[in-house]
Amino acid sequence: MPLIRLDKFISERGEYSRSQIKELAAKGKIRVNGAAVKKSDTKIDPENDTVEVLGAVIRAERFRYILMNKPDGYVCSTEEHDGPTVMELIPPEMRTKNMFPAGRLDKDSLGALLLTDDGELAHRMLSPRKHIPKIYIVKLDNPFQNKYVDQFKNGITLSDGYQCLPAKVCNVESCEKLAFIELSEGKYHQVKRMFAAVENHVQLLMRVSVGGLILPEKLRSGECMELLHKDVENLFSPPDFDAFCRDFSGVFSAILINKQL
Ligand code: URA
Numbered sequence: 001m002p003l004i005r006l007d008k009f010i011s012e013r014g015e016y017s018r019s020q021i022k023e024l025a026a027k028g029k030i031r032v033n034g035a036a037v038k039k040s041d042t043k044i045d046p047e048n049d050t051v052e053v054l055g056a057v058i059r060a061e062r063f064r065y066i067l068m069n070k071p072d073g074y075v076c077s078t079e080e081h082d083g084p085t086v087m088e089l090i091p092p093e094m095r096t097k098n099m100f101p102a103g104r105l106d107k108d109s110l111g112a113l114l115l116t117d118d119g120e121l122a123h124r125m126l127s128p129r130k131h132i133p134k135i136y137i138v139k140l141d142n143p144f145q146n147k148y149v150d151q152f153k154n155g156i157t158l159s160d161g162y163q164c165l166p167a168k169v170c171n172v173e174s175c176e177k178l179a180f181i182e183l184s185e186g187k188y189h190q191v192k193r194m195f196a197a198v199e200n201h202v203q204l205l206m207r208v209s210v211g212g213l214i215l216p217e218k219l220r221s222g223e224c225m226e227l228l229h230k231d232v233e234n235l236f237s238p239p240d241f242d243a244f245c246r247d248f249s250g251v252f253s254a255i256l257i258n259k260q261l
Helices: 006-012 018-026 119-126 147-153 190-197 229-236 241-257
Strands: 030-032 051-053 065-070 110-116 134-140 168-172 175-183 202-210 224-227
Touching: 006 018, 006 030, 006 051, 018 030, 065 229, 110 119, 110 229, 134 190, 134 241, 147 168, 168 241, 175 190, 175 241, 190 202, 202 241, 224 229
Parallel strands: 110 202
Antiparallel strands: 030 051, 065 110, 065 224, 134 175, 134 202, 168 175
């Protein structure tokens, strides 16, 4: 890995500005591999050197990626307007100054939500041109009908006239009111509005995968886990929808069936 300036390394990790770093270095408050470094333009090896500011180690990774299992009742926003936000659920040791939810789930929706301070990744992920598929499991008011498969494949027309891109749906064999749906776009309330267009109603919605990131069974509602950069790259390698439904219908239908409405 190429060497980079100490002040660039520290400031990119969020807590200190370059002028603060210069001042702290001059006072001997910054250490590299245990030795005080007084000049903030000193070059360091970000992978192998240990940098401490005021005794706290600065982590080598530039960005943080958190996968949350979002519970009901939290808004996907950094600012509180309409009740508590998902930001409150991030444990302090995982949180960074510029972290935000990369994507939206409705206040009453559940499941996989990525939070990061990597603006470029979030932009790549949310870009409509990327079409990163997302899979949801839904609990419906009325039983799933086989005709939905073709209706969703041909593109559902929403009540406002918007013509959706082709989507995939699949029933869950063990429960006639559960279904998986895969979408490659993210309009407002889209899943709910698509099922409304076929005269059904979504009671409960849980996102179970975002691209190749699958909500782990062990991540309980309201919990967060840190992802590695290589896990995040999985976002861009989504699973095969039919294989996903086959492999995960047991796990996710059990979670949804146990949720109280
Ligand atoms: N579609 C919806 O209707 N709601 C969500 O939260 C996500 C997708």
